[in-house]
Amino acid sequence: EPEVTQTPSHQVTQMGQEVILRCVPISNHLYFYWYRQILGQKVEFLVSFYNNEISEKSEIFDDQFSVERPDGSNFTLKIRSTKLEDSAMYFCASIEVGGTYEQYFGPGTRLTVT
Amino acid sequence: GENVEQHPSTLSVQEGDSAVIKCTYSDSASNYFPWYKQELGKRPQLIIDIRSNVGEKKDQRIAVTLNKTAKHFSLHITETQPEDSAVYFCAASIKNSGYSTLTFGKGTMLLVSP
Numbered sequence: 001e002p003e004v005t006q007t008p009s010h011q012v013t014q015m016g017q018e019v020i021l022r023c024v025p026i027s028n029h030l031y032f033y034w035y036r037q038i039l040g041q042k043v044e045f046l047v048s049f050y051n052n053e054i055s056e057k058s059e060i061f062d063d064q065f066s067v068e069r070p071d072g073s074n075f076t077l078k079i080r081s082t083k084l085e086d087s088a089m090y091f092c093a094s095i096e097v098g099g100t101y102e103q104y105f106g107p108g109t110r111l112t113v114t
Numbered sequence: 115g116e117n118v119e120q121h122p123s124t125l126s127v128q129e130g131d132s133a134v135i136k137c138t139y140s141d142s143a144s145n146y147f148p149w150y151k152q153e154l155g156k157r158p159q160l161i162i163d164i165r166s167n168v169g170e171k172k173d174q175r176i177a178v179t180l181n182k183t184a185k186h187f188s189l190h191i192t193e194t195q196p197e198d199s200a201v202y203f204c205a206a207s208i209k210n211s212g213y214s215t216l217t218f219g220k221g222t223m224l225l226v227s228p
Binding site: 033035041042043045091103105 | 146148157158159160205207217218
């Protein structure tokens, strides 16, 4: 069964550094999402992306964040200047066009900002 | 925006007992309600979902009920097994012509003792 994949599985970075988290959605999916989950807390929506543009974003998704689909397969989340509070698990998800409502989640990238 | 409340935060049951997790939502326009199971360190995985045109849905030992008037929905797990131990998240979204942004509850840690 096709799965959403994410790299890296764990990223450690120093405060103020830029990070790029990568996702490969399921091939026939056209809606993409980024969520984050701070340790022990709920999953929070960051941004949705469709047709090469942001569809919706939460208040968490400020100017430090950006998303991009640089080619036909990858979907990236960039944090320009990381803060300690950005430490979390970041999940990518995708949804099939015209299919079920189910969002398929990737395995996540654990970001640790020191 | 949508707000989803989930109770209880932890639930301990004996193997074979039933478990019930309850969620309420605030936006009457929400029309899609998935439940995700998340094992430690793993991605959230959809276990069952329900749309607003249905009051109940069942899949083997798992069932979900929806009360649109009261704006609450519940997950029922019967004959619980130790492998059901995980964190369960409810979510709500407005499924329109395309994408749907999930608003998650805070999660319920279910512990099933042998």
